[in-house]
Amino acid sequence: MAYDFLDIKLIVNGEQVSARVPARMHLVDFLRMELELTGSHLGCEHGICGACSVRVDGVVVRGCLVLAAQCDGSDVLTIEGLSESKEVVDLQNTFVERNAMQCGFCTPGMLMTAAELLAKNDKMARNEIREFMSGNFCRCTGYHAIIDAIEITMEARREEERS
Amino acid sequence: MKSKGAITPLDRQHSYVGRNLSRDKAKRAVNGRGRYTDDITLPRTVHAAFVRSPYAHAMITDIDVDIAKAEEGVVLVMTGAELKELCTGPWVGTLSVFPTMKTAPQYPMAVDRACWQGEPVVMVVANSRAAAEDAAELVSITYKELPVVAHKETALEKNSNLVHPDLKDNLAYEKVIDTGDVGEAFAGADHVVEATFDFGRHTAVSLEPRAILASFEKDTEELTIYTSSQTPHMFQAIIARTLGLPEHKCRVVAPFVGGSFGLKIHSFGDEFAATAASLKLGRPVKFIADRLESFLTDIHARENTVTGKMAVSSQGKIEALEIDILSGVGAYSQYPRTSVFEANQILNITGGPYKHQNYKARMRVAYMNKVPTSQYRAVGHPIGNSVGEALVDLAAEKIGMDPVEIRRRNIMEDNSYPRTTASGIEVADMSHQKCLETLVERMKYDDLVQERNSLRAEGIFRGIGIAAFIKGTAPGPAGYYGAGGAPIASQDAATVKIEPSGNIICAVGVTDQGQGVDTVMQQITAGAVGVLPEMVRVIEGDTDATPYGGGTYASRATAIGGEATYQAALALRAELLRLAGALLQREPETLDIIDGNVVDLGTENIRMPLAEIGRIGHFQVAELPNDIQPQLSHTKRFRLNDALYIFTNGIHGAYVEVDCDTGFITLLKQWVVEDCGRVINPILADEQVRGGSVQGIGGALYEHCIYDDQAQLLNGSLIDYLVPMASEMPDIDVAHVQTHTGVSELGSKGVGESGTGASPAVVMNAVNDAISPFEAKVTVQPMTPDVLLKALNRI
Numbered sequence: 002m003a004y005d006f007l008d009i010k011l012i013v014n015g016e017q018v019s020a021r022v023p024a025r026m027h028l029v030d031f032l033r034m035e036l037e038l039t040g041s042h043l044g045c046e047h048g049i050c051g052a053c054s055v056r057v058d059g060v061v062v063r064g065c066l067v068l069a070a071q072c073d074g075s076d077v078l079t080i081e082g083l084s085e086s087k088e089v090v091d092l093q094n095t096f097v098e099r100n101a102m103q104c105g106f107c108t109p110g111m112l113m114t115a116a117e118l119l120a121k122n123d124k125m126a127r128n129e130i131r132e133f134m135s136g137n138f139c140r141c142t143g144y145h146a147i148i149d150a151i152e153i154t155m156e157a158r159r160e161e162e163r164s
Numbered sequence: 165m166k167s168k169g170a171i172t173p174l175d176r177q178h179s180y181v182g183r184n185l186s187r188d189k190a191k192r193a194v195n196g197r198g199r200y201t202d203d204i205t206l207p208r209t210v211h212a213a214f215v216r217s218p219y220a221h222a223m224i225t226d227i228d229v230d231i232a233k234a235e236e237g238v239v240l241v242m243t244g245a246e247l248k249e250l251c252t253g254p255w256v257g258t259l260s261v262f263p264t265m266k267t268a269p270q271y272p273m274a275v276d277r278a279c280w281q282g283e284p285v286v287m288v289v290a291n292s293r294a295a296a297e298d299a300a301e302l303v304s305i306t307y308k309e310l311p312v313v314a315h316k317e318t319a320l321e322k323n324s325n326l327v328h329p330d331l332k333d334n335l336a337y338e339k340v341i342d343t344g345d346v347g348e349a350f351a352g353a354d355h356v357v358e359a360t361f362d363f364g365r366h367t368a369v370s371l372e373p374r375a376i377l378a379s380f381e382k383d384t385e386e387l388t389i390y391t392s393s394q395t396p397h398m399f400q401a402i403i404a405r406t407l408g409l410p411e412h413k414c415r416v417v418a419p420f421v422g423g424s425f426g427l428k429i430h431s432f433g434d435e436f437a438a439t440a441a442s443l444k445l446g447r448p449v450k451f452i453a454d455r456l457e458s459f460l461t462d463i464h465a466r467e468n469t470v471t472g473k474m475a476v477s478s479q480g481k482i483e484a485l486e487i488d489i490l491s492g493v494g495a496y497s498q499y500p501r502t503s504v505f506e507a508n509q510i511l512n513i514t515g516g517p518y519k520h521q522n523y524k525a526r527m528r529v530a531y532m533n534k535v536p537t538s539q540y541r542a543v544g545h546p547i548g549n550s551v552g553e554a555l556v557d558l559a560a561e562k563i564g565m566d567p568v569e570i571r572r573r574n575i576m577e578d579n580s581y582p583r584t585t586a587s588g589i590e591v592a593d594m595s596h597q598k599c600l601e602t603l604v605e606r607m608k609y610d611d612l613v614q615e616r617n618s619l620r621a622e623g624i625f626r627g628i629g630i631a632a633f634i635k636g637t638a639p640g641p642a643g644y645y646g647a648g649g650a651p652i653a654s655q656d657a658a659t660v661k662i663e664p665s666g667n668i669i670c671a672v673g674v675t676d677q678g679q680g681v682d683t684v685m686q687q688i689t690a691g692a693v694g695v696l697p698e699m700v701r702v703i704e705g706d707t708d709a710t711p712y713g714g715g716t717y718a719s720r721a722t723a724i725g726g727e728a729t730y731q732a733a734l735a736l737r738a739e740l741l742r743l744a745g746a747l748l749q750r751e752p753e754t755l756d757i758i759d760g761n762v763v764d765l766g767t768e769n770i771r772m773p774l775a776e777i778g779r780i781g782h783f784q785v786a787e788l789p790n791d792i793q794p795q796l797s798h799t800k801r802f803r804l805n806d807a808l809y810i811f812t813n814g815i816h817g818a819y820v821e822v823d824c825d826t827g828f829i830t831l832l833k834q835w836v837v838e839d840c841g842r843v844i845n846p847i848l849a850d851e852q853v854r855g856g857s858v859q860g861i862g863g864a865l866y867e868h869c870i871y872d873d874q875a876q877l878l879n880g881s882l883i884d885y886l887v888p889m890a891s892e893m894p895d896i897d898v899a900h901v902q903t904h905t906g907v908s909e910l911g912s913k914g915v916g917e918s919g920t921g922a923s924p925a926v927v928m929n930a931v932n933d934a935i936s937p938f939e940a941k942v943t944v945q946p947m948t949p950d951v952l953l954k955a956l957n958r959i
C-alpha cells in the first residue's frame with residue numbers, strides 16, 4: 002500500500018530535527034520509533050489515558066491525537082526534555098520520596114500535566130488538584146500519593162516564595 | 165518455627181527494615197527512563213499483528229492469505245492450523261486438584277473454529293506494526309457462524325447451545341462444601357436474611373498492555389524473550405513445553421512492567437504465535453497489544469452471580485451461612501492456572517472473618533463464548549467479601565444492631581489461633597479484633613454516625629460502610645498449583661553474594677512490577693547482613709540471572725521471596741562472620757556487622773570493612789587459614805508446608821454520599837486497617853493498599869465488559885469502559901497491625917490485594933447504608949447510576 006510521506010522540521014527537546022514521516026504517523030510513534038524518545042508512553046491511542054502527554058508549543062497535548070506531520074515547525078518537549086530542563090525537578094524528587102508511582106508507566110504523562118498545573122502558580126485545594134489531574138489514568142497508585150506529591154511540591158514552592 | 169518475640173537482626177537499631185526507602189526504579193521512571201518491553205528493539209526486529217475472529221463462535225471454512233503475503237514488508241503470514249503444527253500439543257487448562265473439572269483442548273490460535281470474539285486466527289508479521297496491520301486487513305477469512313452461548317444463566321440448561329459439543333455440556337466444574345448442620349441452623353434460626361448478588365465482568369487494564377519481543381538464534385537454538393511478565397520462569401517452562409524447545413535455552417527477561425495485577429501470569433495465544441514466528445524467521449518478533457486487543461483478549465474476571473443467606477440470632481450471633489455461586493467464564497479454562505479459581509476462592513473465603521460453624525456452599529462454573537477469565541488481583545475476594553459483608557449488614561439491620569457491633573460479636577478472637585474457618589481453611593496469626601477497634605478509632609465512627617444522621621434530616625444521604633475480610637496470600641505447594649500439576653513454582657529462592665568490593669548482590673526469583681519488590685529485598689538483605697541499603701543491588705526478572713522461582717502473584721513476593729532472601733542473607737552474614745573471625749582470630753559470636761563493617765559485638769568498634777573480606781575472599785585467599793574455603797554466595801529456598809495460603813485479615817471503612825435523583829455516588833473517604841505481618845517498607849505497603857482499594861472501587865462502581873446477546877463486546881475502548889480517575893477517588897487512610905506469621909522467620913504476609921479484596925464490599929455497604937431511608941438495596945456491581953436509580957425505584 003502506498004502512503005503519503007511528508008517532510009517536517011521541528012524542535013524536539015531543544016534540538017533541531019528534520020524527518021520524512023508517513024502522513025498517518027502520530028506524534029508519539031514518531032518520538033518513540035524515529036527519535037528513540039521512549040519516555041512518552043501509549044496506553045490507549047484514543048486520547049483518554051494521558052500516558053502520551055507531551056508539550057507542543059508550550060501546551061500539553063495528547064501525543065496520540067496529534068500527527069507528527071502537524072508538528073512541522075513546532076517546538077516539542079517530552080519527559081526527557083522536561084527532566085533535562087530541571088523545571089520540575091522538585092516534583093520529580095517528591096514523586097520518588099512520596100512513592101507517587103508504582104509501575105511508572107503513567108508517570109511521564111502525570112508529570113507533564115502536573116508541570117502545567119504547577120506553572121499556573123495558583124493556590125489549589127486538594128480536590129481541585131484531583132480535578133486538574135483527572136485526565137491522566139493511573140492503574141497502580143489510586144492517585145492519593147500523586148495528589149500528595151503535587152500538593153507537597155506546590156506548598157514547598159509557595160514556602161520558598163514567601164521566604 | 166521461631167520462638168515468638170526473639171530479637172532478630174531485623175529488629176536491631178541498624179536494620180533498614182521498617183523504613184521508607186525510595187525505589188531505584190522510581191528514580192528512572194520520573195525521568196522517563198524506565199525501560200518497558202516496547203522500548204526495546206533489536207536489530208532486524210519485525211512486528212506481528214493479528215486477524216481476530218469477529219464472531220463469538222464460528223467455523224473457519226476458508227482462509228486466503230495470498231494478497232497479504234504479497235504485500236511489501238510482509239515477512240510471514242501464519243494461520244492457526246500452521247501454528248498448531250509447531251506446537252507439541254494443545255493446552256489443557258485443568259488442575260488435578262479440581263478432579264471433575266473439564267475443558268476443551270486449546271491451541272494458541274484458532275485452528276478450525278473460533279470460540280470467542282477476538283480469538284486470534286491469522287498472524288501477519290511485517291517490518292512495522294503499521295505494515296502488519298495493513299496486510300492483516302487483506303487476509304480474507306470465510307466463517308460459518310455457530311450458535312453462541314452468551315449468558316451464564318442459561319448456559320447450564322439442558323437445551324443450551326454448547327461452547328464445545330465434545331464436552332456434552334457447558335459445565336466446567338461443580339463443587340459443594342457442607343460443614344456443620346446448615347439445614348438445622350436455618351430451621352431453628354431467629355432470623356434469616358437473604359439476597360442475590362450480581363457481579364459484572366471486568367478486566368485488569370494495565371496501562372502498559374501485554375507486550376513481548378521474542379528473539380531466536382537459529383544457530384544455537386537459543387531463545388531470548390523480553391516480555392511484560394510477572395512470572396518469567398513459568399513463562400520459560402510453558403513456552404519451552406508448548407513449542408518443543410529445551411527449557412535451559414529459553415531465557416525470559418521481564419524488564420520494567422507497566423502494571424500487571426495478575427493479568428501477566430497467564431499464557432496468551434498471540435504471544436506464543438509471535439514467539440513461533442521468531443523461531444521460524446530467526447529474527448526478533450515484537451507484539452504489543454493495542455487497547456482494543458487488550459479488552460478483547462486479556463483475561464477477564466469477576467462475572468458471578470451469588471445467592472446467599474445467613475441465619476442470625478436475636479442477640480446478633482451468626483449461626484449459619486449458605487451461598488450458591490454461578491460463575492461465568494470464557495470459552496476455555498485459561499492455561500495453566502484455570503478459570504475456576506475465582507469461584508473456588510469465593511467458596512473459600514465468604515464469611516471468613518466469622519466464628520459460625522455451619523456453612524454450605526456450592527459453585528458451578530459455566531463456559532461461554534467469551535474471552536477466558538482467570539486470576540485478576542484478589543481473585544474471588546471482592547465477590548466473596550461483598551456477599552458475606554452485605555449479608556452481615558442485612559442481619560444487623562434485621563435485628564436492629566449496629567454494623568460494628570454485630571461484627572464485634574462474631575469475628576474470630578485474636579487469641580484463638582490457629583483455627584479453622586467454617587469453609588475448612590486453616591488460619592493463624594490474625595487480628596480481627598485489633599483491626600476492628602483500630603478502624604473504629606481512626607474513622608471516629610460515632611461522630612461519623614452522628615454526622616450522617618443529622619445530614620439525613622437535611623435530605624443529604626450519606627452512608628457508612630464497614631467490611632471485614634480475610635485474604636489468601638502466598639499460596640503453598642500443597643494447594644492448587646503445586647499439587648495441581650502445573651509448572652508453576654510456589655517455592656521461591658534468593659541468592660545473596662558478596663562482591664570483591666564488599667557490596668552485596670541479591671538475585672531473586674520474585675519479580676517487581678512497581679510494588680517495590682526489589683526495594684523490599686534490598687532492605688531485607690541490608691538488614692540481615694548488616695550493610696547500608698546502597699551497598700545492595702537486587703536483580704530480578706531474568707531467568708538467566710536469578711534462581712528459579714515462581715515470580716510474583718497472589719501477594720507472595722515478600723512473604724515467600726522475602727523469607728528466602730532473609731535466609732540467604734543470614735547465611736552470608738554467618739559466613740562473613742566466620743571469615744572475619746578467622747582473619748581477626750576472634751570467635752565469630754563476639755563480632756557483629758553494622759553498616760558494612762565488621763564490629764565488636766556490643767561496643768560496635770570497627771574491626772574491618774566488608775570490602776576487606778571481599779578482597780581477601782576473592783583475590784588474596786591465601787590470607788585465610790588453609791582449612792577455610794570461603795563461601796561467598798548463598799542460595800536459599802523457601803516453601804510453605806501444609807498451609808494452603810498465609811491468610812491475612814483486615815477491615816475497611818467507607819463514607820459515601822448518594823445523589824438519589826441522579827444515582828451518582830460520591831466517595832468521601834475510605835479507611836483500611838490490615839495485617840500483613842511484618843511491614844518491610846511502610847510507604848510501599850500503604851500504596852499497595854491504596855492502589856488496590858481504588859482498583860476494587862473501579863469494579864464496584866464503573867468497570868464492566870458489556871456483551872450483547874451474540875457475545876459481542878460493546879465497550880472495547882477506554883472511552884466506553886470507565887476506569888477510576890483522580891477526581892472521583894477518595895483519600896484513603898491506611899493503618900497496619902503487624903501480627904507476624906509463624907510460618908517464616910521474617911514474619912511478613914502478603915499485602916498487595918488487601919485493598920482490592922474488600923473495597924467493593926465496603927463501598928456497597930456504604931451505599932446501602934446511604935439509601936436505607938428508602939428501604940432500597942443495591943446488590944449489583946458495578947453500581948452505576950442506572951443500577952442505583954432502579955434500586956431506588958426512580959426508573
Ligand code: FES
Nearest residue numbers: 046048049051065
Ligand atoms: S495514549 Fe494518548 S491518551 Fe492514551
Ligand code: FES
Nearest residue numbers: 103107139140141
Ligand atoms: S504507576 Fe502504574 S499506571 Fe500509574
